[in-house]
Amino acid sequence: MAELRQDIVTGCWVAVATERALRPTDFRKPVVSTAPSMDPAECPFCPGNERSTPLEVLAVRPEGSEPDTPGWQVRVFPNKYPAFESCEVCEPGTKLFPRQSAEGSHEVIVHSPDHEASLATMAVEEVELVLRVYRHRYDANCADPQIAYVQLILNHGRESGASLEHSHSQLFGVPLVPPLIRQELEGAERFERENGSCVFCSIIEAELEAGARVIASNETFVVIAPFASMFPFEVWILPREHQPSYGMIRDEQLGGFAEMVRFVLGRYREEFDDPPINYFIHSAPCGGGEYPFFHWHMEVVPRLTNLGSFELGTHMTINIVTPETATLTLGTDTLS
Numbered sequence: 001m002a003e004l005r006q007d008i009v010t011g012c013w014v015a016v017a018t019e020r021a022l023r024p025t026d027f028r029k030p031v032v033s034t035a036p037s038m039d040p041a042e043c044p045f046c047p048g049n050e051r052s053t054p055l056e057v058l059a060v061r062p063e064g065s066e067p068d069t070p071g072w073q074v075r076v077f078p079n080k081y082p083a084f085e086s087c088e089v090c091e092p093g094t095k096l097f098p099r100q101s102a103e104g105s106h107e108v109i110v111h112s113p114d115h116e117a118s119l120a121t122m123a124v125e126e127v128e129l130v131l132r133v134y135r136h137r138y139d140a141n142c143a144d145p146q147i148a149y150v151q152l153i154l155n156h157g158r159e160s161g162a163s164l165e166h167s168h169s170q171l172f173g174v175p176l177v178p179p180l181i182r183q184e185l186e187g188a189e190r191f192e193r194e195n196g197s198c199v200f201c202s203i204i205e206a207e208l209e210a211g212a213r214v215i216a217s218n219e220t221f222v223v224i225a226p227f228a229s230m231f232p233f234e235v236w237i238l239p240r241e242h243q244p245s246y247g248m249i250r251d252e253q254l255g256g257f258a259e260m261v262r263f264v265l266g267r268y269r270e271e272f273d274d275p276p277i278n279y280f281i282h283s284a285p286c287g288g289g290e291y292p293f294f295h296w297h298m299e300v301v302p303r304l305t306n307l308g309s310f311e312l313g314t315h316m317t318i319n320i321v322t323p324e325t326a327t328l329t330l331g332t333d334t335l336s
């Protein structure tokens with residue numbers, strides 16, 4: 001079952017997906033990082049085990065090679081335990097308990113055939129290939145009329161929510177625009193209306209001028225510690241070019257984006273001994289034409305602290321590291 005339930009008080013939607021509880025790793029206590037690695041022979045994401053995943057929807061593989069066989073560089077298939085899928089038996093909602101079918105998609109993007117590889121250690125060209133696959137799947141999912149918004153994410157490390165250690169990202173195609181995206185769209189639209197410019201372009205310009213929160217930059221991307229960082233060492237990676245949605249990233253930008261993604265993940269790895277990491281790409285809803293004021297970006301958060309009751313109870317965080325300090329720790333001038 002996959003359905004969406006709405007809290008009538010806050011207006012927040014929750015995806016309920018009971019099939020996902022069948023995953024072998026749910027509800028277990030986090031494993032300490034000294035836990036032994038999974039044997040690649042048993043890893044469903046390793047080459048040779050393609051039959052233990054749903055059929056691939058895309059793979060970068062030598063021309064003429066059979067789908068769902070080894071030889072691929074990046075491989076995409078539907079999640080075996082989807083959070084979003086159609087629900088034929090959904091009960092109708094009521095005034096007090098609104099609900100709807102969680103129509104949509106949920107895909108796994110395996111970054112590399114190498115069980116030990118990670119985006120922080122792969123070559124920039126290999127990371128670029130993953131980001132190119134992101135764009136392809138972003139466009140393909142956005143073309144589905146049932147999907148209102150596409151969320152690309154990385155969970156790295158068990159404590160970040162990753163259920164399998166073999167490096168992979170996930171794509172969620174959801175039938176509504178999630179609350180945080182709605183907030184960002186409203187804020188960006190308001191700023192544009194009042195100031196006549198894109199808020200993200202304005203932030204990039206101001207940060208580059210001041211420098212105190214610029215961690216790295218290259219010709220096409222800027223990496224900053226955001227002024228109101230919610231979490232210690234939170235980082236945003238923004239394209240210099242104004243683009244509402246990730247689907248608009250051009251071929252010439254992919255290398256620069258890959259360089260910055262790899263740099264940020266590599267710095268976390270060096271500084272915090274391979275911590276759990278979450279990243280997500282915020283993009284305009286599908287059919288980006290209605291949201292010309294938005295500017296897509298990636299937000300990256302190393303999971304160095306736990307959320308306590310204050311955070312859970314208010315959705316407001318207490319950040320113990322200033323973004324200016326984070327910049328001094330993570331920053332480099334070798335890339336700028």
Ligand SMILES: [Zn+2]
Nearest residue numbers: 043046115166
């Ligand atoms: Zn593997």
Ligand SMILES: [Zn+2]
Nearest residue numbers: 198201242295
């Ligand atoms: Zn912009």
Ligand SMILES: [Zn+2]
Nearest residue numbers: 184282297299
């Ligand atoms: Zn954002």
